Structure formats: structure tokens, C-alpha cells
Amino acid sequence: MNNRRSGPGTPGKTPLTASPWKASHERERDREVKRDAVIRAAAREFNRKGYHNTSLDDIAARLEVTKPTVYYYVTSKEQLLFQCFVAGVERIRAAFREVRRSQAPGRERLSAVLRHYGEAVASEFGWCMVRAEEQDLAPAMSRHIKALKSEIDQGIRRLIREGVQDGSIQPCDPKMTAFALAGALNWIAHWYREDQSLSGAQIAAAFVTVFEAGLRPRGNGAVAEPAAREAPRRRARRTAAALTR
Amino acid sequence: MNNRRSGPGTPGKTPLTASPWKASHERERDREVKRDAVIRAAAREFNRKGYHNTSLDDIAARLEVTKPTVYYYVTSKEQLLFQCFVAGVERIRAAFREVRRSQAPGRERLSAVLRHYGEAVASEFGWCMVRAEEQDLAPAMSRHIKALKSEIDQGIRRLIREGVQDGSIQPCDPKMTAFALAGALNWIAHWYREDQSLSGAQIAAAFVTVFEAGLRPRGNGAVAEPAAREAPRRRARRTAAALTR
Secondary structure: OOOOOOOOOOOOOOOOOOOOOOOHHHHHHHHHHHHHHHHHHHHHHHHHHOOOOOOHHHHHHHHOOOHHHHHHHOOOHHHHHHHHHHHHHHHHHHHHHHHHOOOOOHHHHHHHHHHHHHHHHHOOOHHHHHOOOHHHOOHHHHHHHHHHHHHHHHHHHHHHHHHHHHOOOOOOOHHHHHHHHHHHHHHHHHHOOOOOOOOHHHHHHHHHHHHHHOOOOOOOOOOOHHHHHHHHHHHHHHHHHHHHO | OOOOOOOOOOOOOOOOOOOOOOOHHHHHHHHHHHHHHHHHHHHHHHHHHOOOOOOHHHHHHHHOOOHHHHHHHOOOHHHHHHHHHHHHHHHHHHHHHHHHOOOOOHHHHHHHHHHHHHHHHHOOOHHHHHOOOHHHOOHHHHHHHHHHHHHHHHHHHHHHHHHHHHOOOOOOOHHHHHHHHHHHHHHHHHHOOOOOOOOHHHHHHHHHHHHHHOOOOOOOOOOOHHHHHHHHHHHHHHHHHHHHO
């Protein structure tokens, strides 16, 4: 299907229907790639200077094109902010779709989603996903964003419930746990910079390790958990006693 | 020392040095109470309408006083935002001071600080502590805030390290763990409203429970941990096998 034009790898073979115009599916692909570049450039500028301090001119300048070119791909700065949000959130939704097909225990599916979540927030779209103010958007867009956020929150709670049910997650309050997990991940957008020593994927993986392990130490195969938990307190008491001796 | 004026509880006892003016320590206390009320009112207004949309007139109106009265306690709106931040953070610093005197294991001291941290973020000062933009403040104030934030981050890391050392905290990366914990707590300011069913203290306690437990189930006294961890995966595999039969 894709042999309308011969590439440099097929010398001497003249295409039957040579045309100076690109095929429509190629034009479509081309447009998508360029639209994507506009959205990424906007995300980076919003992140760097804030939404109100960024103009479409800035975004055009970053791409070395004119403002009308940018307008060819998006209708307004507001729509651009909305699209940046959607682009980031779409990564998390894709992760949910992927784990839906998996038979792994709830905790593994949840952790996979949380890793993608963390990567999305640490990406160029993080600022728009987390720090942009909803009042900067028209009510319809704002409602759409609220609905997507709620979908993700509900998805996390569902995976937590499924994990508790299949025994892979510690019994817990799914709502509070979802809020704690998502909050920690959202906050990445407040401190992470792309030039840091760790990549977004590494940060996300480190956070998932923290969530999974919890602060309280775990017994190993040999030591039963309650004994391991009591030990430090006894040790501290001994220290206290030693100090007052 | 404090018997210059007799209260309603000491009838018939005329003070030796009756005076229509308040004692200086009473004036000082009075001023502090009023200054505190101004800061609280400002915190509530900033939270409700954002910093830029709040005027000193709004704050005066809320307190049913004139703007000059507000100016008697603070020199500018900017200083008010700074004081709101300091008031919130001071609660966390007080918690650090308190646990410094304690001989409890690291995890207990950390959890106590985190509970106060969560309560502070869920208080009227949460918005100023977390959501206010540092660029709204003069460089000197902004530096002061950065220093206080860093002090708290370092304090959390120190408690984590001490907990790992005394065996009360699971070995972990103190920096990433501190970022995950503080992030989850900071995010409370993005979703918590005072009219919600749970109090700030309840939210904070629920979060600490999540942090301490972690997602991975724990064996009880009878079951060694690794076995408990493997169970769900085996169960899932059986389910997968059943589905493909």
C-alpha cells in the first residue's frame, strides 16, 4: 500500500503513479507530527514562563515558524493549554488501557499505571497537567479536564480495591490511598527539572518503590513481622535508660 | 505578677494600682491576638480568591475594620502573604522541636512531624504555604521561604535516616522518600476544603497510615512475608490459566 513513491533504497525502480503531491495519508501524518511539535513547544514555554507570560509569538519563535503557521494547528492559546493537558493525561489513560488486558495482581497493575503517571508529570506536559489554573480555560474545557481527572482518580481507586481483593495490596482506604499516591506524583511537577540527574522514569520508579514498601520495616522470611516492629522501640528504651543512668 | 487588675472572679478586692490603661504586657498580647486575626483573615481570603484578586480592603472588610487598622499590623499585602507562609510553616517547625526532645524511634518521630505537617497544609494557611507563587514576593522574602522549605526537607530526611539507623524505618532512599511524603502532604492544599467530612487532623492521620503501611501486604505473626507476597501472583497465574483453558 505504501509504495507510491520509491525511497532512496530502491534505485532504478520508477513508481507507476509518480506525483509531486504527498499521498493523503502522508499529509495527515505530516500534519499530526507538526501539530504534536506545536503542542510540545507550547508545553515547554508554559512550563518555563507560565501561561499568562507566554504568547503564541513565543511559541512560533521557538519553532522558527510564523504565528499563522501555529494558528493552522490550533485555534487559540487556551486550546493549546487544553491540548497540553490532554497530551499528558493521555499517557496515563494509555497505561490504564494496557493494564486492563493484563492478568497480573492488582498491585502490579497499579504500580505500572503509577510509573506512567509519574513519567507524564515529569515530562514537558507536567506543568500543564498539574499547575495550570482551570480558571484560565473556558467552562467546557474546564469541565472536560475535571472529568478526565476524575476518571483517573476513579481508575486508581479501582486498581487499589482490586489489589486488596486479590490480596496483593494491604487492606486500606482506597480514597485516601489514591489521594496520597496521586498527590506525591503530582507534586513532581513542582520540583522536577529536565536537567536533573534522574530521568522522569527513574523518579517514577523510585516513588513506586516508596509506595510499595511503606516506612514500617518488613520482617524477612525468618523474622515474624510484629517482633521486627517492636524491636526499635525496645532498643530506644534501652538507649533512654542508658542515658539516664 | 499578673494581679494589677482584679477580674470578675475576685469581687470586693480593689487593685492597688488601678489604671484606665492596659498594662504593657496586656497591650502586647492584645496586639498579637489582633495581628494573628489579620493574618488568618488574609490566609482565608488568599485561599478563596487567590493572591492577586485579594485587596487589603477585602481583608479589612472581613474583619469589619478599616484599611488603616490592617496597616497597623502589617506593612503590605506582600508581607501578609509572607506572614501567612511563616505561620503555617511554624507549626511544622514546632513539631520538629517537640520530637527533638523525644526518645521514640525515628519512625514515630517522623510520623508525628508528618501529622503536624498535614494539619498545617489542611489549615487556612495551606494555600499560602503551597500554592502561592514565590515570584509574588520580594527576593529577600522569597529567599527566606526557600530556606525554611529546605530546613523542613532536610529535617524530614534526617528523621528518615535516623529511623533507618534505629531499625524503625525500612531501608530507603531518604531524598526520594522525603519528596514522596512531602509531595503527598503538600497536595492536600489542592483538594482539601474546610467544609469536608474529614478534619485536617483526620486526613493527616490517614495519610500517615498509608505511608507507614505501604501497598505491599505484610505477613502477620504466623506467615512469613515472602510467602504472603508471592501468593497473589500465583493466584493470578491460576486465573490466567483457567481463562486460556
